Amino acid sequence: MAEQKATIYDIARVLDVTPSTVSRALRNHPRISARTKAAVQATAEQLNYQQNHIAAALRSGHTFTLGVVVPYTNRNFFSSVINGIEQLAFNSGYSVIITQSNDSAEREQKNIEALLRAQVDGIIISVAREAGDPAVYQRVVAQGVPLVFFDRVVEVAGASTVLIDDYQGAYQATKHLIEQGCQRIAHLTGASHLNIYKNRLRGYRDALEDHQLPYTAALIHTSKQKVADGSEGMRQLLTLSQPPDAVFAASDYAAIGAMQVCKERGLSIPQDVALVGFANEPLTAYLDPGLSSVDQMSEQMGRFAAKTFLEAIENTTDFTPHTTVLTPDLIVRASSQRKRAT
Amino acid sequence: MAEQKATIYDIARVLDVTPSTVSRALRNHPRISARTKAAVQATAEQLNYQQNHIAAALRSGHTFTLGVVVPYTNRNFFSSVINGIEQLAFNSGYSVIITQSNDSAEREQKNIEALLRAQVDGIIISVAREAGDPAVYQRVVAQGVPLVFFDRVVEVAGASTVLIDDYQGAYQATKHLIEQGCQRIAHLTGASHLNIYKNRLRGYRDALEDHQLPYTAALIHTSKQKVADGSEGMRQLLTLSQPPDAVFAASDYAAIGAMQVCKERGLSIPQDVALVGFANEPLTAYLDPGLSSVDQMSEQMGRFAAKTFLEAIENTTDFTPHTTVLTPDLIVRASSQRKRAT
DNA sequence: ATCCCCTGTGCAATCGTTTGCACGACAACT
DNA sequence: AGTTGTCGTGCAAACGATTGCACAGGGGAT
Numbered sequence: 001m002a003e004q005k006a007t008i009y010d011i012a013r014v015l016d017v018t019p020s021t022v023s024r025a026l027r028n029h030p031r032i033s034a035r036t037k038a039a040v041q042a043t044a045e046q047l048n049y050q051q052n053h054i055a056a057a058l059r060s061g062h063t064f065t066l067g068v069v070v071p072y073t074n075r076n077f078f079s080s081v082i083n084g085i086e087q088l089a090f091n092s093g094y095s096v097i098i099t100q101s102n103d104s105a106e107r108e109q110k111n112i113e114a115l116l117r118a119q120v121d122g123i124i125i126s127v128a129r130e131a132g133d134p135a136v137y138q139r140v141v142a143q144g145v146p147l148v149f150f151d152r153v154v155e156v157a158g159a160s161t162v163l164i165d166d167y168q169g170a171y172q173a174t175k176h177l178i179e180q181g182c183q184r185i186a187h188l189t190g191a192s193h194l195n196i197y198k199n200r201l202r203g204y205r206d207a208l209e210d211h212q213l214p215y216t217a218a219l220i221h222t223s224k225q226k227v228a229d230g231s232e233g234m235r236q237l238l239t240l241s242q243p244p245d246a247v248f249a250a251s252d253y254a255a256i257g258a259m260q261v262c263k264e265r266g267l268s269i270p271q272d273v274a275l276v277g278f279a280n281e282p283l284t285a286y287l288d289p290g291l292s293s294v295d296q297m298s299e300q301m302g303r304f305a306a307k308t309f310l311e312a313i314e315n316t317t318d319f320t321p322h323t324t325v326l327t328p329d330l331i332v333r334a335s336s337q338r339k340r341a342t
Numbered sequence: 343m344a345e346q347k348a349t350i351y352d353i354a355r356v357l358d359v360t361p362s363t364v365s366r367a368l369r370n371h372p373r374i375s376a377r378t379k380a381a382v383q384a385t386a387e388q389l390n391y392q393q394n395h396i397a398a399a400l401r402s403g404h405t406f407t408l409g410v411v412v413p414y415t416n417r418n419f420f421s422s423v424i425n426g427i428e429q430l431a432f433n434s435g436y437s438v439i440i441t442q443s444n445d446s447a448e449r450e451q452k453n454i455e456a457l458l459r460a461q462v463d464g465i466i467i468s469v470a471r472e473a474g475d476p477a478v479y480q481r482v483v484a485q486g487v488p489l490v491f492f493d494r495v496v497e498v499a500g501a502s503t504v505l506i507d508d509y510q511g512a513y514q515a516t517k518h519l520i521e522q523g524c525q526r527i528a529h530l531t532g533a534s535h536l537n538i539y540k541n542r543l544r545g546y547r548d549a550l551e552d553h554q555l556p557y558t559a560a561l562i563h564t565s566k567q568k569v570a571d572g573s574e575g576m577r578q579l580l581t582l583s584q585p586p587d588a589v590f591a592a593s594d595y596a597a598i599g600a601m602q603v604c605k606e607r608g609l610s611i612p613q614d615v616a617l618v619g620f621a622n623e624p625l626t627a628y629l630d631p632g633l634s635s636v637d638q639m640s641e642q643m644g645r646f647a648a649k650t651f652l653e654a655i656e657n658t659t660d661f662t663p664h665t666t667v668l669t670p671d672l673i674v675r676a677s678s679q680r681k682r683a684t
Numbered sequence: 685a686t687c688c689c690c691t692g693t694g695c696a697a698t699c700g701t702t703t704g705c706a707c708g709a710c711a712a713c714t
Numbered sequence: 715a716g717t718t719g720t721c722g723t724g725c726a727a728a729c730g731a732t733t734g735c736a737c738a739g740g741g742g743a744t
Binding site for chain 2: 005051052053054055057065072073074075076080082083086090095097098099100111113114115117118119143227256263282283286287288299
């Protein structure tokens with residue numbers, strides 16, 4: 001059944017040279033003559049030679065493999081990031097191993113260890129919601145394996161990070177709502193050990209202040225940002241004596257929940273209540289009305305993470321870990337557009 | 343920077359035994375005494391020994407790595423399947439390498455070759471929309487690497503497949519529409535070298551016949567099944583002298599397009615036009631009205647694909663390739679529910 | 685006592701490449 | 715003519731584990 005695979009020995013035998021010469025010829029070593037290289041190439045193709053990555057990896061120490069750890073593969077944001085990572089990695093000859101933590105710290109740690117055993121050349125990770133022991137990350141760095149965090153990051157010496165500017169995104173979204181004439185803008189925020197929600201809240205607050213609008217604690221609702229949480233938040237907000245005329249949610253799902261409640265109550269969107277979400281999940285475009293949202297540049301984030309890794313690999317000596325901050329992009333749809341675009 | 347990694351030689355030195363003994367002890371070889379095993383275990387932990395997969399792979403021929411090729415990682419269906427695959431694979435000690443073809447046959451072939459070079463223990467694939475040369479798949483099988491197709495399959499001797507029963511799904515969906523009182527049911531189908539659309543069309547057609555409804559060619563619209571295609575199809579259908587009172591689309595996206603057109607024209611859903619899609623993308627639940635759809639059991643599909651692979655690996659000798667057919671599940675939402683559920 | 689088998693371990697080859705070092709040949713320079 | 719340098723290739727030792735075979739010692743059967 002299993003075909004015999006050709007090795008460099010087979011090529012060497014045919015051409016009556018040594019395997020070393022073949023190896024060097026294939027890797028385009030400068031000291032090998034053009035004639036020999038051509039001959040090796042030719043017989044390699046003829047024998048259908050495929051390099052054995054494993055053997056090469058063992059000797060050289062490079063596996064040309066990149067490990068990725070995400071909470072869930074089937075969440076659009078993460079799968080889009082993976083998409084971006086894979087594009088760049090593939091073009092540079094790297095394979096990508098995907099693992100998922102299911103937001104469990106224990107599972108995350110196991111994943112990292114498995115990746116290290118697999119001798120990956122680097123690890124790109126978005127950490128689990130459940131906080132784990134940072135020692136694991138430090139061990140990765142200590143082993144000399146480049147480590148890149150994205151979106152959900154942790155401060156680790158020697159690691160790089162790729163983020164979006166959550167503050168900016170929230171600021172833009174809030175400013176947009178103000179410009180559309182909204183005066184009482186509520187905010188659905190999330191509680192987490194991660195900074196993303198804090199930064200969004202800050203952006204929201206600063207935008208209000210910069211436009212001389214009061215910051216009102218009653219207009220803030222904190223939750224886990226699921227659809228049901230958004231509904232719950234909206235219901236509470238509508239009980240206020242002065243209900244909001246706009247809602248900026250820190251996630252699209254919470255915004256969807258809010259939208260559903262508005263529809264139930266017969267409130268028109270965006271006239272009575274304008275809505276903006278966060279993440280620009282693909283589904284937001286298909287809602288009725290389309291949900292305005294802050295795009296997280298997921299694919300780009302993946303590409304930057306991969307690029308950072310590649311840089312780290314190529315200059316092992318003089319690479320300094322760094323943080324890349326991407327500017328998010330406000331996508332305006334019907335849910336917040338009260339005034340016609342000029 | 344890089345810490346020294348412990349090898350079995352280090353353990354052997356400490357205990358004054360040979361590396362062979364250590365290797366066997368770690369792999370729980372029956373001929374090693376319990377005492378030795380315990381001692382090896384202890385020092386392994388003490389030295390923080392982590393097996394080098396690469397070295398083990400080179401010698402043993404097993405990489406404990408599973409290759410996956412999908413058209414796109416960031417499509418919910420595929421990322422959910424990957425999710426399912428990863429769950430089972432991880433539990434059995436396998437890592438999963440993800441590659442994407444972007445629906446290009448050339449890229450798909452390159453991916454497969456890269457996976458083979460990486461010496462993966464098996465490949466799970468959903469083929470590109472663009473048809474490629476089946477010889478690539480045969481080469482995989484010829485090399486003795488288990489090959490499992492899912493959803494978008496190709497007939498290859500020696501390969502296994504995991505599918506959903508598209509015929510059944512379509513039949514159920516159509517039957518459901520009939521039971522809701524629809525009489526003129528249109529179908530948006532896709533053109534492809536793959537069988538999925540053909541089977542859905544067959545299911546649709548047979549359901550009509552079984553309920554004494556005529557099959558009308560004018561009610562069939564063929565396209566690539568994007569949102570815009572669905573809109574286009576719906577517009578055409580509405581120009582008919584006898585427009586349909588229901589649409590069964592072979593994909594959720596086409597159904598969304600149709601839904602948008604209905605809304606534009608002021609047609610009420612489901613009263614004037616009932617709608618059912620296919621795939622049960624998560625967003626369907628959030629549409630207004632919620633879109634009924636046929637669930638493709640994506641995670642389960644992934645789990646079955648992984649299971650098939652694991653079976654093939656474990657009984658290399660007496661494994662016979664087989665086809666697993668999953669029964670899809672019709673999810674009824676507001677878009678097709680004309681009669682109250684009793 | 686003799687033979688056989690079982691238990692626990694060691695020996696050494698092997699997986700397929702990579703790579704530091706050495707070496708012969710030939711050209712160029714003093 | 716001797717020295718130095720460059721070019722093209724070969725030698726052999728890695729990389730870290732796995733594994734078939736051998737073997738010593740001890741117990742039981744004959």
